Amino acid sequence: ANATPNKTAHPFERSRLESLLFGRFFYAPAFDIYGGVKGLYDFGPPGSSLQSNIIAEWRKHFIVQEHMLELDTAIITPAPVFETSGHVARFADWMVKDVETGEVLRADHLVKNVLQDRLDRDRLARDPAFQPKKEDDKKKKKAEKDKPKAEPVKLPDEVVAEYENILAKLDNYGGPELGELCQKHKITNPDTDNKVTEPKMFNLMFKTSIGPAGDVSGYLRPETAQGHFLNFNRLLAFNNGTVPFASAQIGRSFRNEISPRAGLLRVREFTMAEIEHFVDPEDKSHATFHEVRDVELDLLDRHVQESGSTKVARLSVGAAVDQGIIANETLGYFLARIYLFLTKIGINPKRLRFRQHMANEMAHYATDCWDAEIENSYGWTECVGCADRAAYDLTVHSEKTGHPLTVKQQLAEPIVTEREVAVPNKRLFGKTLGRSTPVVTGLLDAMDDAQLLKLKGELAQGAATIVSNDGQEFKLTPDLLTIERRTFRQTTREFTPNVIEPSFGLGRILYCLLEHSFWSREQDMDRGVLSLPALVAPTKVLIVPLSTKKELSPLVAEITAKLRKAGVFSRVDDSSQSIGKRYARNDMLGTPFGITVDFASVQNRTVTLRERDTTVQLIGPVDDVIATVTELVDDTIDWTEACKRLSIYDGVQAVE
Amino acid sequence: ANATPNKTAHPFERSRLESLLFGRFFYAPAFDIYGGVKGLYDFGPPGSSLQSNIIAEWRKHFIVQEHMLELDTAIITPAPVFETSGHVARFADWMVKDVETGEVLRADHLVKNVLQDRLDRDRLARDPAFQPKKEDDKKKKKAEKDKPKAEPVKLPDEVVAEYENILAKLDNYGGPELGELCQKHKITNPDTDNKVTEPKMFNLMFKTSIGPAGDVSGYLRPETAQGHFLNFNRLLAFNNGTVPFASAQIGRSFRNEISPRAGLLRVREFTMAEIEHFVDPEDKSHATFHEVRDVELDLLDRHVQESGSTKVARLSVGAAVDQGIIANETLGYFLARIYLFLTKIGINPKRLRFRQHMANEMAHYATDCWDAEIENSYGWTECVGCADRAAYDLTVHSEKTGHPLTVKQQLAEPIVTEREVAVPNKRLFGKTLGRSTPVVTGLLDAMDDAQLLKLKGELAQGAATIVSNDGQEFKLTPDLLTIERRTFRQTTREFTPNVIEPSFGLGRILYCLLEHSFWSREQDMDRGVLSLPALVAPTKVLIVPLSTKKELSPLVAEITAKLRKAGVFSRVDDSSQSIGKRYARNDMLGTPFGITVDFASVQNRTVTLRERDTTVQLIGPVDDVIATVTELVDDTIDWTEACKRLSIYDGVQAVE
Known part of the structure; x- marks a missing residue:
């Protein structure tokens, strides 16, 4: 029972994982029989199931537990919405073209790949045993075919330092800087050695046209957020007119x-889950922040990065907020909740860090942003962004459309202020000033306390003259008006809420989870295992009848029915393959538990329970095994506890 | 407890329902602060929740219960896929333009609206009390503003008959016929009285371009089906190489x-759920057809429609398959399963019929098709299509790409055949014929039994001459070859499966369900109720503390926790509104049950349970009420049974 498996016997190889994932149809490149389209993938049965289990847990963890208001809004969006939001102008990447072949490359990726390659060659020159990090398989293959092996080339120490500095700050560069870097460091297309053009903006939204006349242009949304903002007034009404509240949406978005x-x-098409938490800009505290105050995170703040370092600091969320590293409680609250969600579904906490955006890197709408980055074989990847969008979106949409998107708050304590006002003598004022009345009224309304007090003094002396903007003079006398001190009570306050936005890329999380879960059996590298937590595993329990003979069917049916009643999703594998092969296949699918039914089971009403990672088997009465596996799946007990409740199976079950 | 509510006291009014749905944010027109875009809607909290409950039940009813293979495939699809599938050429509607204003109208809708209007005026002339069916509210409003009220205009009897005949067959007309109808019956744009152009095809797919170079064109999928077909080989492998099996996908599709x-x-964007059931074309029986054989359906077959009638026949699925009205068991099986699903989630079975497509109406890929149509205030609407796509899709994709999309089946009994073959004398054949060898071999291989026997006869006589296609003659002698009878054993069979496709428009089903669930309290027309079944209701139980005082909080928290543990989704309404208002609001949201907590509850540990439709309240100990409401929500008991378990609440609960 304590046969702890050695999960690191074989080093991680991405090609091995991918061959499992494509082979078992977790997912696969879309349209491959048509030659495929880069960045589009189809999810097959286990991948769809894993994805919907992650989504179900997300819904429970965020929407249900925090009473968020769920939305499902349109993907096709008329152009004016994204013109207003700034996406048409600024939701773009910098691209360069190979001057000979016309091949299009992302400018920041080009700089990164070329400089990293030079640094790797330098390392190799200094230390012949050095192994550069694996690159994207496909790229590597291409490089191997087309080019000689990387030659060691030693660089001067100061150049190494300069390259490392550039790489640490890479996300901070705009197009012109990237262009300068290409020139200064003679960066060319590595596949052709040709020069590249100056960086140009390429908008990442897919465009389409709506309706038969073809004159209404639209975009596929690159995020779900605008759908929340445009419905702000409906959501506010649903929440009885008060903030804070959060809306949430799970859906497809598109980036070209x-x-x-x-x-x-x-990828070009992906499922994301977004929360827009609307909050009073003057109070970004969070009611349940105390519940997460002690959660510890690996933080990489902007100052550390701007100094050229990537060293994380481990800190409790409470301390980080207290020290001003994280700007406010609400932002901190969500970072902690994101951490709890990711680790719950199986992300390795040691490969999870929170990185703050540097100033130039931030999206155009954000005032602060932290990314949950997960380490994987490609490096550290942003999987969740958590941005403070301030009042940006609601303000621009409101200004553009003329619809106020604000909160009117009844003040608990009215705000009482005193100030001077000019009180006209109704009987004489208009009569005396005639057509000049509105101009004079306007001038008086525009005066502040000091000006009014000055006027009061002049009137007390007999008369005053006020001058309009265009130089007209008006004489005022004490019979026309008096200046009085009055008291004002303000009972409501109107404000545009700020928005804290946690935004999850579910496909990225799913892929990192698969990498973190994958290993191979020590005794056989080809026997891959996906150690997915039961919470998200596509199938929770595999029921394996030892034989296809009919005698076993009633017990198999009984176990299936009882598991279904207990809410545990099981599958029966009654194929004719050996029991070992059937289990091996389900280890690859990540199925955490197996129940074997044999002829002794029918006689004794006992079955065995197998745990995926250790392959240890326990034995017990049918109903005890069902009760135990239900608790294991619900995570109310662990395997150690299960071993106490049932007996170790020694591989022999007597048939009397 | 038996206070059956009168749900038909007030006639259905769509505007009243819509004001509830928009007001409570079930859904609302998208982008309305930007003036809106026709055919795009956003779902708010109760609508999203209703939709995901319908999807959850669909997944259980179809995917889980029938072990279907779930998919989640790409929406953006490269153009060649839809060129092959026929969508680029034929997925189109016929449109006409107003010759003066350029306004675009759907040709079939124009014919239908104008003729229906004429028939209504005729009815009015014959019977002044006649009330024409309500049209789309917006259209009605416009008509009321711009036009005089519909005048009664009597038509000759034979014209009435002709119009009725056209309307019954409307879906059967193509563009040219619709053009002729417009000419013959002088059909003009009703808003302007202008003539319209000849009908032209308008492709209903949204187009976009993929990648930075802009040279890869693609479409947003108008259905999820192609994603299933292109993955056929992966799905087949996942199912161990055998048919029948079904794949299923729930996702967004787009139609312009x-x-x-x-x-x-x-609408232009919608969530659909599609099943592709792959089946041996020579055996469309279904293993569990017996389970649904006795399900009775209202059927409207193509012959009845082609005779100009819309009279349904009520028949068991078994009888309909036996009589050949439904083509095969698999099609019949799915029609019955569709019926069971729709009625389970709350569709009124009396307003549900199955209509067979007429020959010209069928989609280009279908060989037979039945629509589940649901009656609502707009008429009978197709909500589920159930098509036999035969081998169309797999065949065209396979031919286009060169990838076989077939099943290779091991035959239980090998097929043994005998036939004549030409057996060359290895030593002499090539040597004698020299460079002509391949030509002669080809000619011999192409011969059938009769030709080979004739050749055998000629050889027996000494020599034979065979002639190639281009007239070359070859002399054959008995020493070069013999003709022998041989036995062949075929152990596998290769075939392209047929596809039965049930395809659900979830938004349409959701809307019809809302219409079927809506009514107003007899005593107050403004108090709308949505009698949604607990299975799909957004919230199952509303917990209503009678006061906001702290004493009630622990009990409210206890009930919430116990309901959550029992898997029942509840919400607490602790707003300061009266209890009556809080219940009225939740009747509009379709919440089936309410638990009221007051001060007596704390003392006695008893709470009341309210049923939405009757407003009857029962009382009992906390745990009994929780157990009862859990069973009500799980549909294992009904309200009559609940009334036996708990006591009728008389409105007074003693506080000692």
Whole structure:
């Protein structure tokens, strides 16, 4: 029972994982019989199931537990919405073209790949045993075919330092800087050695046209967020007119990536889950922050990065907020909740960090942003962004459309202020000033306390003259008006809420989870295992009848029915393959538990329970095994506890 | 407890329902602060929840219960896929333009609206009390503003008959016929009285371009089906190489409708659920057909429609298959399963019929098709299509790409055949014929039994001459070859499966369900109720503390926790509104049960349970009420049974 498996006996190989994932149809490149389209993937049965289990847990963890208001809004969006939001102008990447072949490359990726390659060659020159990090498989293959092996080339120490500095700050550069870097460091297309053009903006939204006349242009949304903002007034009404509240949406979004790569990590179509938490800009505290105050995170703040370092600091969320590293409680609250969600579904906490955006890197709408980055074989990948969008979106949409998107708050304590006002003598004022009345009224209304007090003094002396903007003079006398001190009570306050936005790329999370879960049996590298937590595993329990003979069917049916009643999703594998092969296949599918039914089971009403990672088997009465596996799946007990409740199976079950 | 509510006291009014749905944010027109885009809607909290409950039940009813293979495939699809599938050429509607204003209208809708209007005026002339069916509210409003009220205009009897005949067959007309109808019956744009152009095809797919170079064109899928077909080989492998099996997918699809109308019934973006059931073309029986054999359906077959009638026949699925009205068991099986699903989630079975497509109406890929149509205030609307696509899709994709999309089946009994073959004398054949060898071999291989026997006869006589296609003659002698009878054993069979496709428009089903569930309290027309079944209701139980005082909080928290543990989704309404208002609001949201907690509850540990439709309240100990409401929600008991378990609440609960 304590046969702890050695999960690191074989080093991680991405090609091995991918062959499992494509082979078992977790997912696969879409349209491959048509030659495929980069950045588009189809999810097969186990992948769909894993994805919907992750979504179900997300819904429970965020929407249900925090009473968020769920939305499902349109994907096709008329152009004016994204013109207002700034996406038409600024939701773009910098691209360069190979001057000879016309091949399009993302400018920041080009700089990164070329400089990294030079640094690797330098390392190799200094230390012949050095192994450069694996690149994208496909790229590597191409490089191997087309080019001689990387030659060691030693660089001067100061150049190494300069390159490292550039790489640490890479996300901070705009197009012109990237162009300068290409020139200064003679960066060319590595596949052709040709020069590249100056960086140009390429908008990442897919465009289409709506309706038969073809004159209404629209975009596929690149995020779900605008659908929340445009419905702000409906959501506010649903929440009885008060903030804070959060809306949430799970749905498809689209980005026309310049050169999609790295499998599910950079795709053109993806499922995301977004929360827009609307909050009073003057009070970004969070009611249940105390519940997460002690959660510890690996933080990489902007100052550390701007100094050229990537060293994380481990800190409790409470301390980080207290020290001003995280700007406010609400932002901190969500970072902690994101951490709890990711680790719950199986992300390795040691490969999870929170990185703050640097100033130039931030999306145009954000005032602060932290990414949950997960380490995987491609490096550290942004999987969740958590941005403070301030009042940006609600303000621009409101200004553009003329519809106020604000909160009117009844003040608990009215705000009482005193100030001077000019009180006209109704009988004489208009009569005396005639057509000049509105101009004079306007001038008086525009005066502040000091000006009114000055006027009061002049009137007390007999008369005053006020001058309009265009130089007209008006004489005022004490019979026309008096200046009085009055008290004002303000009972409501109107404000545009700020928005804190946690935004999850579910495909990226799913892929990192698969990498973190994958290992091979020590005794056989070809026997891959996906150690997915039961919470998200596509199937929770595999029921394996030892034989296809009919005698076993009633017990198999009984176990299936009882598991279904207990809410545990099981599958029967009654194929004719050996029991070992059937289990091996389900280890690859990540199925955490197996129940074997044999002829002794029918006689004794006992079955065995197998745990995926250790392959240890326990034995017990049918109903005890069902009760135990239900608790294991619900995570109310662990395997150690299960071993106490049932007996170790020694491989022999007597048939009397 | 038996206070059966009178749900038909007030006639159905769509505007009243819509004001509830928009007001409570079930859904609302998308982008309305930007002036809106026709045919795009956003779902708010109760609508999203209703939709995901319908999807959850669909997944259980179809995918889980029938072990279907779930998919989630790409929406953006490269153009060649839809060129092959026929969508680029034929997935189109016929549109006409107003010759003066250029307004675009769908040709079939124009014919239908104008003729229906004429028939209504005729009815009015014959019977002044006649009330024409309500049209789309918006259209009605416009008509009321711009036009005089419909005048009664009597038509000759034979014209009435002709119009009725046209309307019954409307879906059977193509563009040219619709053009002729417009000419013959002087059909003009009703808004302007202008003539319209000849009908032209308008493709209903949204187009976009993929990648930075802009040279890869693609479409947003108008259905999820192609994603299943292109993955056929992966799915087949997942199912161990055998048919029948079904794949299933729930996802967004897009159709660029010419003039979207009728709310959620005709939209440009929608969530659909599709099943592709792959089956041996020579055996369309279904293993569990016996389970649904006795399900009775209202059927409207193609012959009845082609005779100009819309009279349904009520028949068991078994009888309909036996009589050949439904083509095969698999099609019949799915029609019955569709019926069971729709009625389970709350569709009124009396307003549900199955209509067979007429020959010209069928989609280009279908060989037979039945629609589940649901009656609502707009008429009978197709909500589920159930088509036999035969081998169309797999065949065209396979031919286009060169990838076989077939099943290789091991035959239980090998097929043994005998036939004549030409056996060359290895030593002499090539040597004698020299460079002609391949030509002669080809000619011999192409011969059938009769030709070979004739050749055998000639050889027996000494020599034979065979002639190639281009007239070359070859002399054959008995020493070169013999003709022998041989036995062949075929152990596998290769075939392209047929596809039965049930395809669900979830938004349409959701809207019809809302219409079927809506009524107003007899005593107050403004108190709308949505009698949604607990299975799909957004919230199952509303917990209502009678006061906001702290004493009630622990009990409210206890009930919430116990309901959550029992898997029942509840919400607490602790707003300061009166209890009556809080219940009225939740009747509009379709919440089936309410638990009221007051001060007596704390003392006695008893709470009341309220049923939405009757407003009857029962009382009992906390745990009994929780157990009862859990069973009510799980549909294992009904309200009559609940009334036996708990006591009728008389409105007074003693506080000692």
